[in-house]
Amino acid sequence: MEHRKINKPEHKGKKGLAAFLFSRIFIFGLMVALQVGVFMALAYNASLSKGMSYCITILQILVVIYIVNDKSDPTMKLIWVIFIMIVPAFGILMYLYFMLQPGSILLKKKLEHIDVRSDRYLIxxxxxxxxxxxxxxxxxxxxxxxxxxxxxxxxxxxxxxxxxxxxxxxxxxxxxxxxxxxxxxxxxxxxxxxxxxxxxxxxxxxxxxxxxxxxxxxxxxxxxxxxxxxxxxxxxxxxxxxxxxxxxxxxxxxxxxxxxxxxxxxxxxxxxxxxxxxxxxxxxxxxxxxxxxxxxxxxxxxxxxxxxxxxxxxxxxxxxxxxxxxxxxxxxxxxxxxxxNGYVIGYGDDPFGKEHVGESVYLHIINTANRYLHIVTPYLVIDNVMMSSLKFAAKRGVDVKIVMPGIPDKAYAFCLARTYYSELIEAGVEIYEYTPGFTHAKMFISDDEKATVGTINLDYRSLFLHFENGCFIYKNKTILDIEEDYQQMLKDSKKVSLIECRNRPVLYKACGKVLRLLAPLM
Structure with a gap:
């Protein structure tokens, strides 16, 4: 595959450590870290008191019971439970703080009001x-x-x-x-x-x-x-x-x-x-x-x-x-x-809706695929439902292929994504890494009949935390153009083998497994 010559990015202004220390993102991160430090200090001081320690234990049990019975994602619930069990006072404080965010509550109510007002527009x-x-x-x-x-x-x-x-x-x-x-x-x-x-x-x-x-x-x-x-x-x-x-x-x-x-x-x-x-x-x-x-x-x-x-x-x-x-x-x-010229459905998704529309569209394409299911995504951080659906599609004879970046933009995200490879490959899913560079596309194609192109990555942030959108296409001739491009991507990619997954350095695999604990935050 031929690619035209492209320029290296220009770096302007101060360079090195000094530039980073004076950057907006460093100052922003430092101020957030200081606030977390205050929360930790409050939690630590509260745990020193014997009376407060008993209260924290009771509250710990109640909060864990509440989390287990909550309707949120099981993996997210597991992380909160582990966090609260390891550092009870700090964990409880963080959970209550996140659940009672007034800004998020107001934003959710405003969105619900707008949705009600919008019902009459597109019939x-x-x-x-x-x-x-x-x-x-x-x-x-x-x-x-x-x-x-x-x-x-x-x-x-x-x-x-x-x-x-x-x-x-x-x-x-x-x-x-x-x-x-x-x-x-x-x-x-x-x-x-x-x-x-x-x-x-x-x-x-x-x-x-x-x-x-x-x-x-x-x-x-x-x-x-x-x-x-x-x-x-x-x-x-x-x-x-x-x-x-x-x-x-x-x-x-x-x-x-x-x-x-x-x-x-x-x-x-x-x-x-x-x-x-x-x-x-x-x-x-x-x-x-x-x-x-x-x-x-x-x-x-x-x-x-x-x-x-x-x-x-x-x-x-x-x-x-x-x-x-x-x-x-x-x-x-x-x-x-x-x-x-077929059918087209535009759709949005938001973190406050009762339904995860983006994930549901993906699952529909996975579960109804008959001949092939072709996916390209920059990130692969999926929950048990998505994992089970992909594996079952491959096991029932669907040709399931996933194209990932060959050169990642985030090393930690790539390390985490690779922890899913072995399980998928063992089930019959083929995984490829795009050797010329970074794949930022988010696409599903199935059976020359269905496709979706949009903004939704296969990770928790896109599926559950961000405002996203996509375009579902059915029986439109453009699907053949999308599949043709996908085939070209495969030619420009290297197929990942199970042996390659197993032979990765022990430390690399260990880092990936640790990152799995933080998967819903990535």
């Missing part, structure tokens, strides 16, 4: 649903499930274009932005100043001058590592409506976990982009960080773009005092006609 077409039920009852059931939990219906009249790299998406993105006439909505986990963002920003500035409404929202962690503090104010001065989702503040809080990991771009409510590609130079291979950056995305033209408009508006209004009216952006005529 399912019963004829589409009936036709889908005739073609495949299982798919009609997942369509109903997604709508019931996200408000996003199944659509037909949609053209799907697949991009097998960031460079291809970037070109199409610029072309579509140039065509915008009414509004542009952008919601990205990462936006970073550089050639990619600067060129996009120039187009956005021009569109604002032409009277197009432009909104840009990015996750708060950008202000720690990617963008200047208060960068959204700079965008506002250019006429762009902008905000930071969940600004990173130096406080020890569970809200730091609930990042906006979505990648959504909507143009005039008629065109939408999603996938794994953020707006930074490495995603387009302008600079090199971990070899060749392999990523994917899709562009939707037609009815299904409305779901991504709704998702954006829901997230935008989370931090607004009043919920605006969505009609102007959703009650629009779609000029495109794409008959006989």
């Amino acid at each position: 399912p077409d019963q004829n589409i649903y009936n036709d889908l039920q005739i073609q495949d009852k299982q798919v009609s059931m997942i369509a109903k499930y997604v709508y019931d939990n996200t408000g996003c219906p199944v659509y037909r009249n949609t053209e799907v274009t697949y991009f097998n790299c960031g460079e291809a998406k970037y070109k199409a993105l610029i072309e579509q932005l140039e065509e915008a006439q009414d509004f542009i909505f952008m919601e990205y986990f990462i936006i970073e100043e550089g050639r990619v963002w600067n060129s996009i920003l120039r187009v956005l500035e021009k569109k604002v001058q032409q009277g197009v409404e432009v909104r840009v929202m990015y996750d708060g962690l950008c202000s720690l590592t990617k963008l200047p503090v208060g960068y959204f104010k700079k965008l506002r001065r250019k006429g762009i409506k902008s905000k930071t989702f969940a600004p990173a503040r130096p406080f020890f809080t569970t809200q730091q976990n609930n990042r906006d990991h979505r990648k959504v771009l909507v143009i005039d409510g008629k065109v939408a982009f999603t996938g794994g590609i953020n707006l930074a130079d490495e995603y387009m291979n302008i600079v090199e960080r971990f070899g060749y950056w392999k990523d994917t995305a899709v562009m939707l033209r037609g009815d299904a773009a409305k779901s991504f408009t709704l998702m954006f508006l829901q997230m935008w209004n989370v931090t607004e005092k009043t919920i605006g009216n969505f009609d102007r952006y959703l009650d629009i005529d779609i000029p495109y006609k794409f008959p006989n």
Whole structure:
């Protein structure tokens, strides 16, 4: 496989230890660590008192009983129980602190209120649903499930274009932005100043001058590592409506976990982009960080773009005092006609919903696969349900393959992911590592009939803690393009053998097993 020459990242300003010590991320981490230290000191002093020790023991028993009977993920419950048993006072204090976060409670209530208000906007077409039920009852059931939990219906009249790299998406993105006439909505986990963002920003500035409404929202962690503090104010001065989702503040809080990991771009409510590609130079291979950056995305033209408009508006209004009216952006005529082009379901996921929609869509594809199930993911940190489903699919004769990075972006995450390899391979799952570099794509493909492309990694953070989104595609010709690209990925990858897994250094395997204890936090 040929890859064009890419540049090494430029390093500006101070270098070395001094630069790190004065960096925003170090100061942020130091302040959080100090707060944890205060909690530890309070817990230690409380445990010194004999009377308090008895109270802590009673409270320890009660909290463990509560956790065991809670409806949360079993692995997460196990970690909390172990933590509380080892360091009772500190563990109980941390658990109560996390469970009683006022910010998270208020955010959950606001989201529930927005969801109720959103119900009236996208009404399912019963004829589409009936036709889908005739073609495949299982798919009609997942369509109903997604709508019931996200408000996003199944659509037909949609053209799907697949991009097998960031460079291809970037070109199409610029072309579509140039065509915008009414509004542009952008919601990205990462936006970073550089050639990619600067060129996009120039187009956005021009569109604002032409009277197009432009909104840009990015996750708060950008202000720690990617963008200047208060960068959204700079965008506002250019006429762009902008905000930071969940600004990173130096406080020890569970809200730091609930990042906006979505990648959504909507143009005039008629065109939408999603996938794994953020707006930074490495995603387009302008600079090199971990070899060749392999990523994917899709562009939707037609009815299904409305779901991504709704998702954006829901997230935008989370931090607004009043919920605006969505009609102007959703009650629009779609000029495109794409008959006989399958079905598309856009869907979002959030950490406060009763259902884990992203995981459920993945499990649907796994459990209904007949011939093959092909997966690409940058991380592999899965719970027992996902593990059992993957193993059972392989054992019942489905060709199950997973492509992982050959050059990881996080060494500890890669070490942890490899602890799952042996069990999967023994069950018949084939695992490959992409030798040219890092795979950041998040895709499932099955039987030339189903696929999903989106932002959801196979790890706890994406599946349970982050705001995410995806695009489920059924019987659309683009699925063949996705599978063709997957086959090319396999050619560029090295198959991992069971012997290789067993022969890894003892210390490396031991570190992986220790990290499994912290898996739900990674």
